[in-house]
Amino acid sequence: MTIKLPAPDLTGTMTVEQAIRSRRSVRNFSDSVISMAAVSQVLWAAQGISGGGGVRTVPSAGGLYPLEIYCVAGAVDGLPAGVYRYAMFGHELVPVVEGESRESLAAAALGQKCVRGGAASIIIAAVFDRATGKYSRRGIQYATLEAGHAAQNICLQVVALGLGTVAIGAFQDDKVKYAVRMRENETPLYIMPIGAV
Numbered sequence: 001m002t003i004k005l006p007a008p009d010l011t012g013t014m015t016v017e018q019a020i021r022s023r024r025s026v027r028n029f030s031d032s033v034i035s036m037a038a039v040s041q042v043l044w045a046a047q048g049i050s051g052g053g054g055v056r057t058v059p060s061a062g063g064l065y066p067l068e069i070y071c072v073a074g075a076v077d078g079l080p081a082g083v084y085r086y087a088m089f090g091h092e093l094v095p096v097v098e099g100e101s102r103e104s105l106a107a108a109a110l111g112q113k114c115v116r117g118g119a120a121s122i123i124i125a126a127v128f129d130r131a132t133g134k135y136s137r138r139g140i141q142y143a144t145l146e147a148g149h150a151a152q153n154i155c156l157q158v159v160a161l162g163l164g165t166v167a168i169g170a171f172q173d174d175k176v177k178y179a180v181r182m183r184e185n186e187t188p189l190y191i192m193p194i195g196a197v
């Protein structure tokens with residue numbers, strides 16, 4: 001059963017300049033639980049629908065939208081621990097794995113403690129075929145660039161929420177894929193643990 005997320009808040013008070021100025025990689029998180037509203041906000045910033053025709057919060061070459069977003073929740077108020085796929089059109093979460101998965105995700109990320117320590121992690125994955133069908137090999141570059149857009153949106157949104165994150169690129173693809181039960185045609189590009197600072 002899908003879990004409906006609260007609508008994104010469009011009235012935050014931090015300016016873009018303040019968020020850019022304050023962004024810093026955070027690797028030590030407190031044990032605090034984060035809210036479902038915060039998770040909702042971050043997912044929306046990463047890949048949410050922001051207008052008619054399915055346009056999104058990040059640019060996409062040819063509007064092909066090759067990215068998929070997963071959330072590994074551990075300490076999120078009102079959200080059972082588990083792995084979820086973000087369904088942007090309904091702004092909802094589709095359960096994929098039940099139960100605590102932060103440990104296995106951290107192991108897949110070469111044991112990086114911040115992955116276990118975050119209240120949740122957002123994983124950005126690409127389905128390269130969606131872009132290479134039109135752009136051939138260049139589609140791989142385009143999808144990877146787009147992951148950078150999504151990651152930066154996450155960074156700035158997290159700062160605006162008063163939380164912290166770090167963009168993690170060091171991990172074993174196959175282990176991350178297994179930990180979150182990704183589909184065969186998805187490639188993980190970034191893990192972004194999120195938590196209170």
Ligand SMILES: Cc1cc2nc3c(=O)[nH]c(=O)nc-3n(C[C@H](O)[C@H](O)[C@H](O)COP(=O)(O)O)c2cc1C
Pocket residue numbers: 023024025026027112166167168169170171
């Ligand atoms: C592509 C990429 C991969 C990264 N991978 C990791 C990682 O695996 N672990 C980590 O702790 N930080 C990782 N980082 C974060 C960088 O270490 C960090 O951004 C850099 O030290 C600059 O610090 P700042 O983000 O606080 O400005 C990565 C950053 C990028 C852009």
